[in-house]
Amino acid sequence: QSALTQPASVSGSPGQSITISCTGTSSDVGGYNYVSWYQQYPGKAPKLMIYDVVKRPSGVSNRFSGSKSGNTASLTISGLQAEDEADYYCSSYTSSSAWVFGGGTKLTVL
Amino acid sequence: QVQLQESGPRLVKPSETLSLTCTVSGGSVSSGSYYWNWIRQPPGKGLEWIGYIYYSGSTNYNPSLKSRVTISVDTSKNQFSLKVSSVTAADTAVYHCARAGGFDSSGHYYYGMDVWGQGTTVTVSS
Numbered sequence: 001q002s003a004l005t006q007p008a009s010v011s012g013s014p015g016q017s018i019t020i021s022c023t024g025t026s027s028d029v030g031g032y033n034y035v036s037w038y039q040q041y042p043g044k045a046p047k048l049m050i051y052d053v054v055k056r057p058s059g060v061s062n063r064f065s066g067s068k069s070g071n072t073a074s075l076t077i078s079g080l081q082a083e084d085e086a087d088y089y090c091s092s093y094t095s096s097s098a099w100v101f102g103g104g105t106k107l108t109v110l
Numbered sequence: 111q112v113q114l115q116e117s118g119p120r121l122v123k124p125s126e127t128l129s130l131t132c133t134v135s136g137g138s139v140s141s142g143s144y145y146w147n148w149i150r151q152p153p154g155k156g157l158e159w160i161g162y163i164y165y166s167g168s169t170n171y172n173p174s175l176k177s178r179v180t181i182s183v184d185t186s187k188n189q190f191s192l193k194v195s196s197v198t199a200a201d202t203a204v205y206h207c208a209r210a211g212g213f214d215s216s217g218h219y220y221y222g223m224d225v226w227g228q229g230t231t232v233t234v235s236s
Contacts, residue, residue, distance in 0.1 A: 001173060003156070036222040038157075045206060045229055046157065051222030055214070089157050093221040098170055099147070099210070104156040 132207030
């Protein structure tokens with residue numbers, strides 16, 4: 001299984017919106033509505049931010065939203081804040097009953 | 111509230127077997143419809159899914175590691191474990207255990223990894 005494709009980095013100014021893409025195949029992202037997004041600060045464990053493409057766990061800000069079109073999923077963060085600066089990973093359940101992660105995207109808040 | 115904690119040797123010699131344990135507290139490793147996963151992150155790199163053991167005891171592994179990996183469960187200790195054989199420097203990483211699956215507040219089954227251990231750094235070196 002190949003890793004999902006994410007941009008290495010994105011940036012935005014406070015208050016702006018940014019979108020991170022995550023491209024896979026019909027065997028993972030495109031075939032199932034089981035895409036998740038994780039936020040990771042340096043030296044910390046990943047935190048689930050979005051699951052099943054569009055759903056937010058309890059306690060996650062509604063500034064975080066997810067979507068999907070074909071084989072590409074996206075994470076949008078609106079009203080960017082300094083605390084959003086972190087690494088973001090997408091993940092998908094696959095046709096092999098396995099999981100695959102994206103390479104990660106470093107978000108910089110300017 | 112379920113918590114996970116990884117433990118095991120921090121230094122492993124090349125060609126030997128890496129062994130880690132994840133202790134589950136606040137819940138049972140054998141209850142519910144959960145997948146108990148291992149994920150690793152080499153220094154400065156991204157997350158790599160290693161494999162899981164399902165609550166029923168079935169397993170599935172990343173094809174790239176399948177020949178060297180074994181995940182097992184000890185229900186009496188409420189733990190699940192990872193073994194990676196014939197390690198090399200490329201296996202140096204932070205190893206996390208994580209829970210996936212379950213039912214959300216609306217009764218919908220989900221596949222996100224909602225509970226993670228803090229991670230443990232394993233270095234492969236002589």
